[in-house]
Amino acid sequence: MRVAVLGLGYVGTVTAACLAAHGHDVWGVDVDTTKVRLITDGRSPVVEPGLDGLVAEGVRRHRLHATTSAVEALEGADISLLCVGTPSTTRGGTDLTYVRRAVEDVAAALMVVSPPSSGVHAVVVRSTVPPGTVDGVVAPMLVDLLDGSPLRVGTAMCPEFLREGSGISDFFHPPLVVAGTADARVARLVSELFAFLDDPVRVVDVRTAEALKYASNAFHATKISFANEMARLYRLLDVDARQVMELFCEDTVLNISSAYLRPGFAFGGSCLPKDLRSLLHLARVNSADLPLLAGTLASNTLAVNEVVDRIVAADARRLALLGLSFKTDTDDLRESPNVELAERLIGKGIDVRIYDPVVNPTRLVGANRQYVESRLPHLHRLLTPDPLSALDSADVAVVSTTDRDVVAALLACPSPRVIDLSGRLGPDVESLPGYEGVGW
Numbered sequence: 001m002r003v004a005v006l007g008l009g010y011v012g013t014v015t016a017a018c019l020a021a022h023g024h025d026v027w028g029v030d031v032d033t034t035k036v037r038l039i040t041d042g043r044s045p046v047v048e049p050g051l052d053g054l055v056a057e058g059v060r061r062h063r064l065h066a067t068t069s070a071v072e073a074l075e076g077a078d079i080s081l082l083c084v085g086t087p088s089t090t091r092g093g094t095d096l097t098y099v100r101r102a103v104e105d106v107a108a109a110l111m112v113v114s115p116p117s118s119g120v121h122a123v124v125v126r127s128t129v130p131p132g133t134v135d136g137v138v139a140p141m142l143v144d145l146l147d148g149s150p151l152r153v154g155t156a157m158c159p160e161f162l163r164e165g166s167g168i169s170d171f172f173h174p175p176l177v178v179a180g181t182a183d184a185r186v187a188r189l190v191s192e193l194f195a196f197l198d199d200p201v202r203v204v205d206v207r208t209a210e211a212l213k214y215a216s217n218a219f220h221a222t223k224i225s226f227a228n229e230m231a232r233l234y235r236l237l238d239v240d241a242r243q244v245m246e247l248f249c250e251d252t253v254l255n256i257s258s259a260y261l262r263p264g265f266a267f268g269g270s271c272l273p274k275d276l277r278s279l280l281h282l283a284r285v286n287s288a289d290l291p292l293l294a295g296t297l298a299s300n301t302l303a304v305n306e307v308v309d310r311i312v313a314a315d316a317r318r319l320a321l322l323g324l325s326f327k328t329d330t331d332d333l334r335e336s337p338n339v340e341l342a343e344r345l346i347g348k349g350i351d352v353r354i355y356d357p358v359v360n361p362t363r364l365v366g367a368n369r370q371y372v373e374s375r376l377p378h379l380h381r382l383l384t385p386d387p388l389s390a391l392d393s394a395d396v397a398v399v400s401t402t403d404r405d406v407v408a409a410l411l412a413c414p415s416p417r418v419i420d421l422s423g424r425l426g427p428d429v430e431s432l433p434g435y436e437g438v439g440w
């Protein structure tokens with residue numbers, strides 16, 4: 001394929017050199033003449049292990065070219081990859097000036113160059129941009145600027161996951177290859193571009209692809225701060241945090257895994273809130289600040305507040321709470337966010353009926369019983385024997401259990417509003433007219 005790469009920084013140079021190494025005819029464009037000259041001379045403008053050799057090889061085999069002219073680069077090009085910078089604005093937003101300028105350059109070039117043989121050109125954003133940028137900025141600009149052109153142009157977002165220092169190896173072994181586009185022709189072009197990689201291209205909607213990159217970087221940053229907060233506290237307790245974290249990482253079932261990474265409702269139960277409080281207490285008495293961990297408790301409170309606010313705003317009078325324990329298949333009610341939710345809603349004068357497939361108040365014992373008696377002293381009066389009785393005349397159903405009887409009852413007797421706290425109720429419930437996810 002003939003590929004134009006706009007922006008020859010870290011991402012652009014690695015991308016251009018690696019695509020050229022796989023036989024594509026790659027034309028890099030940069031406004032910086034020094035970078036263009038370096039590549040033309042067979043040298044990389046950025047320091048990255050192995051990149052000088054790859055650039056030299058690409059230039060020698062006439063697979064890699066560099067120019068300041070978008071027109072030259074886009075002549076007959078199937079794809080343009082936008083790899084320009086997206087720096088922070090002074091207020092922390094994303095400065096899209098370079099993206100806009102690159103789109104203008106691409107559009108101006110497309111108006112004058114010969115089209116690719118397929119008659120379709122894909123403008124693919126590789127820079128990290130906020131969700132909504134491709135559909136809200138790039139695509140409308142292209143429609144406007146290419147008015148009257150017979151060329152069919154589609155757009156996509158393909159986030160780049162490479163890390164500086166291991167850019168080439170990351171490019172050839174990416175954790176994921178994602179194309180965010182609603183355009184099947186563009187999806188095909190991107191799949192063809194990356195056909196040499198082992199992984200198939202995952203085609204998703206544009207906003208998902210844009211959001212994925214931010215989620216990934218936020219998670220990486222959170223992981224680093226988490227490890228550092230552990231070390232900040234454990235050093236004071238004479239514990240070697242390196243050893244703790246090495247063992248921690250050996251748990252690939254709960255720690256380094258997809259466990260606990262599904263969006264949903266607040267955490268609760270007999271351990272997580274208690275042990276977090278305990279760590280934060282240790283930090284306080286040892287004068288260590290752990291803002292990330294403290295933030296998780298604050299964030300958890302927000303998760304409950306947000307659902308309470310939504311229900312109050314809906315002016316609900318009668319509410320069915322389907323699922324009371326902190327997770328399915330247990331009757332442990334200690335620090336269940338659902339108990340907190342019930343307590344807060346009852347306090348607001350809402351008539352709350354509760355169904356839980358497992359909880360039986362006569363069988364609750366010990367700390368579990370004490371906890372629920374302190375928070376919901378009349379639980380036996382609120383509980384219904386089946387989900388339909390809870391749903392009867394309810395304005396809102398708040399559902400945390402995925403129990404089969406509950407799902408069947410929701411379908412048989414749909415409430416005007418169903419708030420799903422688990423995200424696991426299945427497509428039938430999700431297509432009910434009153435359905436809404438807690439965070440989706």
Ligand SMILES: NC(=O)c1ccc[n+]([C@@H]2O[C@H](COP(=O)([O-])OP(=O)(O)OC[C@H]3O[C@@H](n4cnc5c(N)ncnc54)[C@H](O)[C@@H]3O)[C@@H](O)[C@H]2O)c1
Nearest residue numbers: 007008009010011029030031084085086102127128160164
């Ligand atoms: N650096 C990384 O490790 C990395 C990894 C993944 C994603 N990203 C994202 O990729 C994007 C690029 O990052 P980078 O580190 O390569 O940036 P960079 O600053 O190193 O390079 C950007 C290049 O774009 C050029 N440029 C600006 N406007 C241009 C135009 N109109 N036409 C042609 N060239 C133009 C600049 O001169 C510069 O050489 C950013 O959005 C970044 O967030 C970076």
